[in-house]
Amino acid sequence: MVSSKDLAHHFDTPRQQFNAGKIGMWIFLVTEILLFSGLFCAYVVYRGNHPEIFVYAHQYLDKNLGALNTAVLIFSSLTMAWAVRAAQLEQQRALVVLLSITLLCGFVFLGVKSIEYQHKWHEGLLWASRYNPQSHEGQGHETHAGGDAAEVTAGDHDEAPKNVGLFFSIYFLMTGLHGIHVIAGMIAIGWVLNRARKGHFHRNYFGPVDYVGLYWHLVDLIWIYLFPLLYLIH
Amino acid sequence: MAEPDAASAHDEHEIAHVMPLPVLLGVFATLMVLTFLTVAATWVNLGWFNLPIAMGIATVKATLVALYFMHLRYDQPINGLAFLTALVFVAVFILITLLDSFQYQPDVQLYRDQNPVSTSE
Numbered sequence: 001m002v003s004s005k006d007l008a009h010h011f012d013t014p015r016q017q018f019n020a021g022k023i024g025m026w027i028f029l030v031t032e033i034l035l036f037s038g039l040f041c042a043y044v045v046y047r048g049n050h051p052e053i054f055v056y057a058h059q060y061l062d063k064n065l066g067a068l069n070t071a072v073l074i075f076s077s078l079t080m081a082w083a084v085r086a087a088q089l090e091q092q093r094a095l096v097v098l099l100s101i102t103l104l105c106g107f108v109f110l111g112v113k114s115i116e117y118q119h120k121w122h123e124g125l126l127w128a129s130r131y132n133p134q135s136h137e138g139q140g141h142e143t144h145a146g147g148d149a150a151e152v153t154a155g156d157h158d159e160a161p162k163n164v165g166l167f168f169s170i171y172f173l174m175t176g177l178h179g180i181h182v183i184a185g186m187i188a189i190g191w192v193l194n195r196a197r198k199g200h201f202h203r204n205y206f207g208p209v210d211y212v213g214l215y216w217h218l219v220d221l222i223w224i225y226l227f228p229l230l231y232l233i234h
Numbered sequence: 235m236a237e238p239d240a241a242s243a244h245d246e247h248e249i250a251h252v253m254p255l256p257v258l259l260g261v262f263a264t265l266m267v268l269t270f271l272t273v274a275a276t277w278v279n280l281g282w283f284n285l286p287i288a289m290g291i292a293t294v295k296a297t298l299v300a301l302y303f304m305h306l307r308y309d310q311p312i313n314g315l316a317f318l319t320a321l322v323f324v325a326v327f328i329l330i331t332l333l334d335s336f337q338y339q340p341d342v343q344l345y346r347d348q349n350p351v352s353t354s355e
Binding site for chain 2: 014015018019022023026027029030033034037038040041044045048049063067070071074075077078080081082084085088089203204206210213214217218220221224225227228229232234
């Protein structure tokens with residue numbers, strides 16, 4: 001029933017193999033959470049000390065694009081969880097389709113993210129040492145290059161606090177590290193997608209789909225916190 | 235493996251629990267509603283209370299993802315234990331850091347007041 005190719009010799013049963021792999025994946029996810037926690041800690045310390053910077057600077061972020069990306073990631077989490085189900089039930093065609101949709105969502109997320117980064121690049125809204133806003137901090141010229149909806153509300157904060165670049169340092173580090181994880185997740189999904197197309201997975205061997213799924217869900221989980229912390233500051 | 239294909243809500247599996255499709259779709263719908271709620275919550279100004287609301291909604295969403303999409307509810311408890319241990323250490327990390335991170339602000343402020351040129355951009 002289980003070919004030796006799919007059951008490593010040091011395991012007795014596919015179930016044992018699956019559970020062992022799963023614990024390994026969870027331990028890895030623990031290290032990922034701790035990696036991100038350093039940035040969350042920096043966020044908490046800086047926001048606690050300089051709330052005015054965060055309130056001022058977050059208005060340069062586009063809530064709509066942030067919400068769109070949240071929805072894209074949640075949807076991709078659904079298709080990923082569904083793909084695991086398909087792998088368990090040997091629904092080969094559904095598995096390939098669902099993994100492809102998940103991968104596509106990854107591209108959409110990165111596309112939206114790159115639009116946001118480009119906009120900030122042109123506006124000079126970069127990390128602290130490069131923070132040099134173009135259309136604000138008036139040097140006489142009041143040309144608003146961006147049609148950002150968020151900037152409408154920026155009107156009642158004419159006076160920029162000091163060191164606004166701090167916010168963008170944290171913003172780029174957090175979203176950047178998250179973005180790297182999205183790319184890593186997409187590579188991993190591409191790998192299982194390729195294996196799924198070759199029909200490698202069946203009832204007794206679907207671990208890789210499950211583990212990659214866990215990783216992808218963790219990426220979603222971190223974004224669930226990044227979105228309100230960076231885009232929805234009040 | 236000789237079992238006939240059961241109804242989708244009760245898929246049998248030897249190795250691991252299979253998430254029923256209605257549960258997956260229900261969790262997805264709930265997550266989308268919560269995402270809308272967390273955006274909508276910023277339309278009203280509740281002062282300091284906005285942050286706890288945003289974090290509360292995020293935590294409910296994260297819990298749903300962990301329990302259902304990540305299967306923790308049906309898994310061996312040790313996986314959930316590893317996850318919770320990580321969260322405990324994140325809390326320890328952040329809380330202990332916060333113990334003294336506001337301590338030096340008066341000194342920073344004093345320095346800025348005394349050296350207005352060197353600190354301005």
